[in-house]
Amino acid sequence: MLKKRINKGLVACFMLGTVVNTAQADLVTAYQAYQNKDYKLAAQHFELSAHLGHAKSQSVMAQLYLHGAGVEKDLVKSYVYYSLANDNQPSADLAKNAKAVFAHLSEDQKQQAKNQLKSDSAKWGEQALQTNIMPSIADKPLVLNPGRRVSASQRVSGSIFAVKRTTLSSAVLEYDIAPDGTARDIGVSHSYFVNKSGLRNMVNASYEYKHKVINKPAYQTNTIERQRTVWGQTTVTREFLKTDSPKIYKHIRQLEKLVKQDNADAKYQLAMYIIAFPALQTSKKEAFELLEQAAEAGHVKASTEYARFLILGRYTRRDIATGLDYLVKAAQSGESRAQYRLGREFLSGQIVKQDQQKAIFWLKQAVNGNDENAKYWLARALLDQEQTTSDELSLATQLLAEVEINHENNPNWHYYNAKALLKQNKRQQGLEWFEDALEHANDLEWNTEQWRTEFNQLKQTS
Structure with a gap:
């Protein structure tokens, strides 16, 4: 019956696709293209990040326009981009470069440049970005620590992990904890060697997690966010890999050699292997240190992970401001996971000032990057x-x-399907989906008092 509702009640009427904006910033591609002297492709991606307020990208665009590399030479635009970069990240060099370019303009070009800078500053200047898309730290930032886990599913161990060919399967899942201690809105953060069926199994089983309820006001009115659980085999040790999966063992050894050569990408990859495969007998503190080094070198994926450690205060002193700085820069660079996390922070309002429209902006950017978690939260x-x-x-x-x-057993997914139908004035179908949401929530022992009140009010409405 559920499949029937999905097919007939929803999808048939809305086959519009999920592309919000076909252009997606990607600084990794930009720098690779620049190094390969494909300046046209580089310019396309640098410009997208420049319009997200990334000062370095704005500076690069100024240089490309100055020399006519990948774009038509345009001194007016070069001046404007140098000025925007200096506005967003002031420096003596940027100011000097802007002044030098401006000096080479004709009087007509100078007036044009002033007008263009005024227009572009209203869209991509520091003040405009702060108003439209950038975060401000909340007046009283809130980072909650969960109570201990008191129960968990036993279903998975007897299914996919019993199959020899999936021994290497591992996934890092993220979830929130509601005031009643139940796990909510589980998403996949990272996965290794796991098929779709395996991921669904892990996600569904994780909904049975329950944590000790903390009877303090902040915990009774807020969800505990950014929680993680790792689904991986305890047998995947270095010795196991050496004998049973020599290719993976060789890959890890190669990463370790590259780490010694100060390779940022190798540091990021090795850190994530350490996190995803606890049996590798390497401490998470080492993973943190590798991520820190890679992030400081400008690796955007590492920056996203490192930001989480800073915000939570794991293996380091909590530093929300620095964590947000890394997260924002990664998001501006086009890292879809960073864009998703930034959108989530705007939705919750726990560490940044809550702003629904800024959340929607960044979640749309992440959806353009095909982030699956962002699709659900944007909806x-x-x-x-x-x-x-x-x-x-x-x-x-x-x-x-x-x-x-990955959400078919998530009561909130059923609830929002109901909400979508009710907004379309499809009352009967909406109520049926709402009943599904309540049924799933009851099975997982969620507190459904608020939903039941809402449901009864809807039923009574003519």
Whole structure:
């Protein structure tokens, strides 16, 4: 019956796709293209990050326009980009470069440059970015630590992990903890050698996690965010890999050699292997140190992970401001996971000032980068608006349909499908989905008092 509802009640009416904006910033591609002297491709990606406020990208665009590399030579645009970069990240060199370019302009070009800078500053200048897309730390930042886990699923060990060919399977899952101690909205952060069926199994089993309830005001009114669990075999030790998976063992050894050569990408990859495969007998503190080094070298994926450690205060002193700085720069660089995490921070308002529209902006960027978690949360954010446009409703509905495989047992996924249908005035179907949400929530022992009140009010409404 559930499949029937999905097919007939939702997808058939909304086959619009999930592309919010086909252009997606990617600084990794930009720098690779630049090194390969493909300046046209480099310019395309640097410009996208420049429009997200990334000062280094704005500076590079100034140079490309100055020399006509990959773009038509344009001294006016070169001046404008140098000025924007200096506005977003002031430096004597940027100011000097802007002044030098400006000096070479004709009087007409100088007036044009002033007008263009005024126009572009209103979109991509420091003040405009702060107003439209950048975070501000909350007045009283809140980072909650969970109570100990008191129960967990026993279903998985007897299924996919019993199969020899999946021994190497590992996944890092993220979830929130509700005030009642139950796990909510589980998503896949990283996965290694796991097929879709395996991931679904891990996600569904993790919904049975329960944590000790903490009876303090902050814990009774907020979810505990950014929690992780690792699904990996305890048998995947170095000795096991050496004998049973020599290719993987050789790869890890190669990464370790590259780490000694100060290779940032190798540091990131090795750190994630350490996190995803605890049986490798390497401490998570070493993973943190590798991520820190890679992030300081400008590795955007490492920056996203390192930001999490700083915000939570794991293996280091908690530093929300620095953590956010790394997260924002990674998001500006086009790292979809960083964009997703930044969107989530805007939604929760626990460490940055809550802002629904900024959340939607960054979640859309992450969806463009095909982040699966962002699809689900963008759908929620769009549906939680007081007013949802028909286009937004169509997009939210399609996004919910696309993430079904990892959310079919998530009561919140059923609830937001109900919300989408009710916003379309499809009352009967919406109530049926709402009943599904309540049924799944009851099975997982969620506190459903608020939902039941809402459901009963809907039933009574003519």
